[in-house]
Amino acid sequence: MAREDAAGHGPAWTDPACPVARAADVVGDRWSLLIIRDAMDGARSFTDFQRRTGIARNILADRLRKLAAHGLISQVDAPSGKRRAYALTTAGKDLFPVIVTLRQWGERHAYEAGEPHSVLVDEHGAVVPPLVPVAADGRPLTSDTTSVDRQPQDRV
Template sequence: MAHGDMAGQSLAWTDPNCPVARAVDVIGDRWSLLIVRDAMDGARSFTDFQQRTGIARNILADRLRKLAAHGLIAQVEAPSGKRRVYTLTAAGKDLFPVIVTLRQWGERHAFEAGEAHSVLVDEHGAVVPQIVPVAADGLSLTSDTTSVRRRT
């Protein structure tokens, strides 16, 4: 949402000039990211999200409304036509690299050595390789080799 208007509420951006701050304002809480993760993994109904996350119904309803207001999910008719289900929009699907990067960071830093955890695999069963930002010339980028250019 270009103007920060969410279902009639004005959203005060944490830092109106920073794309990271704006993104965190929209999807930065734990539940929103887990809902997006589960939608990417096939969750479609309110019950699906509640069972997968263990989130309280009122918090889930609030986060689904927020994600819909920001254009990350939408409600569509279920194939059966008996109810509506949630689906990721193009903007929601654009979060895939963010979810993968968070997952990979978690694999490296949130588990003890040898501790069991799930892994992300491609359609052939191969573990998804580490995501590494690269420059136009193909060289790896890090926080040491990049800087933020402020626009006035």
């Protein structure tokens, strides 16, 4: 999460010129990512998030406030009309490929061979194939075939 600068005047980013650092400042802690994951999997209420993650109430309240402040979730009227619910915003939904990539990395590197784990499937029940970044011409990209341009000239 972005911190206030020494004078308390807005965010003091970890590395203002690096998009990875800024993203990590917003969603780089375990709980924020798990809240986003669960929102993508249908969690809507405070109780849903607490039950699924096991997070302490005070930490959950803090993370929900911060995610809302950064525009990743918003509060909406619950269908019952009794309470407010949480919904992903467009920015929150844009984290889907990040969550899928983390999941797939975890499937490959965080389990022993044959150790059971959940699997992400599409609406037809087929396992989601590995996400791989590709160049404009379709060839796979890796850290060996890319670099960071620290002097971009309107390349978005």
